Amino acid sequence: DGKLCQWEGDMQEVYSPIYTKTSQGLSKKFIGKYPLLTEKEAMEALKSALNAYDEGRGQWPTMAVADRIKHVEEFAFRFKEKKKEVVNLLMWEICKSYEDSLKEFDRTVEYIMDTIDAMKDLDRISSRFVIEDGVIAQIRRSPLGVVMCMGPYNYPLNETFTTLIPALIMGNTVILKPPKMGVLLHRPILSIFKDCFPKGVVNTIYGQGQQVVAPIIASGKVNVLAFIGSSEVADILRKQHPKPHRLRCVLGLESKNAAIILPDVDLNMTVKECILGTLSFNGQRCTALKILFVHSDIIDAFLDKFANEIDRLKVGMPWETNVNITPIPSNDRIKYLEKLIQDARDLGANIINNKGGIIKESLFYPTVLYPVNDKMKIYHEEQFGPVIPVVPFDDIEIPTRYIIESNYGQQVSLFAKDPDIISKLIDSLVNQVCRVNINSQCQRGPDVFPFTGRKDSAEGTLSVSDALRAFSIRTLVAAKEN
Numbered sequence: 001d002g003k004l005c006q007w008e009g010d011m012q013e014v015y016s017p018i019y020t021k022t023s024q025g026l027s028k029k030f031i032g033k034y035p036l037l038t039e040k041e042a043m044e045a046l047k048s049a050l051n052a053y054d055e056g057r058g059q060w061p062t063m064a065v066a067d068r069i070k071h072v073e074e075f076a077f078r079f080k081e082k083k084k085e086v087v088n089l090l091m092w093e094i095c096k097s098y099e100d101s102l103k104e105f106d107r108t109v110e111y112i113m114d115t116i117d118a119m120k121d122l123d124r125i126s127s128r129f130v131i132e133d134g135v136i137a138q139i140r141r142s143p144l145g146v147v148m149c150m151g152p153y154n155y156p157l158n159e160t161f162t163t164l165i166p167a168l169i170m171g172n173t174v175i176l177k178p179p180k181m182g183v184l185l186h187r188p189i190l191s192i193f194k195d196c197f198p199k200g201v202v203n204t205i206y207g208q209g210q211q212v213v214a215p216i217i218a219s220g221k222v223n224v225l226a227f228i229g230s231s232e233v234a235d236i237l238r239k240q241h242p243k244p245h246r247l248r249c250v251l252g253l254e255s256k257n258a259a260i261i262l263p264d265v266d267l268n269m270t271v272k273e274c275i276l277g278t279l280s281f282n283g284q285r286c287t288a289l290k291i292l293f294v295h296s297d298i299i300d301a302f303l304d305k306f307a308n309e310i311d312r313l314k315v316g317m318p319w320e321t322n323v324n325i326t327p328i329p330s331n332d333r334i335k336y337l338e339k340l341i342q343d344a345r346d347l348g349a350n351i352i353n354n355k356g357g358i359i360k361e362s363l364f365y366p367t368v369l370y371p372v373n374d375k376m377k378i379y380h381e382e383q384f385g386p387v388i389p390v391v392p393f394d395d396i397e398i399p400t401r402y403i404i405e406s407n408y409g410q411q412v413s414l415f416a417k418d419p420d421i422i423s424k425l426i427d428s429l430v431n432q433v434c435r436v437n438i439n440s441q442c443q444r445g446p447d448v449f450p451f452t453g454r455k456d457s458a459e460g461t462l463s464v465s466d467a468l469r470a471f472s473i474r475t476l477v478a479a480k481e482n
């Protein structure tokens with residue numbers, strides 16, 4: 001209801017993780033602040049979402065779909081005006097390059113517009129009547145209630161809106177909790193939510209998860225948890241609900257996506273795709289390639305080219321032209337990556353690229369580790385950063401077993417030319433993961449494609465139309481023909 005637009009309570013100051021030179025030496029720039037809510041204030045947000053939903057009788061859940069769409073269209077129009085401000089914050093707060101920040105913004109706008117189109121299609125189907133065995137019925141898609149939306153720091157805008165927009169357009173009311181890093185860009189959007197949606201439909205909360213999220217979920221009044229982030233946190237959140245079976249979860253979680261590289265590949269293309277897959281946004285993507293299995297017949301040629309190309313990448317600040325590697329926004333992540341490297345080296349792996357292992361302030365140079373084996377932590381754990389483990393293999397059973405035994409099951413990339421081998425592997429791999437990429441890196445897009453995973457990688461399916469289904473339930477109005 002606009003309270004946060006004129007907030008007078010406690011504020012949390014935010015400093016950029018990027019070091020800048022000042023006359024006093026290196027320092028971190030102050031980039032803004034955000035409201036720090038107490039538990040009581042967070043619970044008011046829940047109350048507001050519940051009131052607006054009003055057990056399904058509120059103005060928003062009962063509004064004609066065409067009218068809800070108008071609100072979302074108005075929101076999209078106003079949101080586009082915030083591009084410059086949001087892109088700037090993406091660079092300073094999470095260190096995303098200017099080009100990638102622009103892409104995140106544009107992709108989000110496109111996602112909103114595609115969701116509107118998909119909702120129009122769904123509505124056309126839903127308003128049809130069917131007659132079966134003397135029963136005339138209208139099959140509808142109805143909202144579920146209050147949705148808690150929480151996005152991750154690596155896509156703080158896109159992956160929050162990925163759940164927020166479909167949840168809203170389906171008639172749910174929403175509590176939005178921005179990630180701790182990537183929180184500031186949600187402030188300029190607050191006033192647009194206030195202007196474009198009825199009171200209580202979108203409620204943003206800020207603060208410590210334990211203080212502001214836990215009590216809301218523990219109230220048992222949230223119907224859907226839409227969370228993109230770590231598998232461990234998803235488990236904790238779900239367990240906070242007094243009746244977890246009543247909480248629908250739409251989750252996008254961790255992965256350990258593997259590339260399998262066979263001897264007959266086009267080496268230039270494979271190296272290019274593997275660099276994009278492992279190092280786009282410094283490897284901080286749930287969809288990143290996180291381990292490379294390379295056939296022994298091609299390992300020397302592959303490593304030589306891969307290491308050389310990686311050392312040629314431009315490492316620098318987000319605003320520099322054509323920059324490939326930017327600072328890592330979290331110190332803890334830097335320490336974790338260092339430990340993974342040390343562990344692998346202690347157990348026999350080497351850093352094989354010349355610039356590997358260099359760390360300058362928050363700039364972490366991409367580091368290729370070889371040969372990696374199953375005794376090393378990096379073989380199993382999701383590094384979420386620019387450290388790349390390479391495993392040699394002779395028998396295809398090695399990478400296949402790895403994928404079968406992994407705790408994760410999002411995607412795999414298969415690099416090969418022989419169509420018979422490719423087709424055989426696709427048939428077995430597609431039963432282990434949810435996307436098999438042939439001669440290309442792993443990725444989520446295009447966003448109209450289903451995006452999900454097996455095991456600890458996901459629950460429910462995202463994408464434009466799948467998300468509409470995820471945030472709704474099929475209901476029926478049926479009458480007997482008399």
Ligand code: G3H
Nearest residue numbers: 285286287442443444445
């Ligand atoms: O972090 C997970 C994102 O959904 C990745 O999306 O593959 O388009 O970078 P992307």
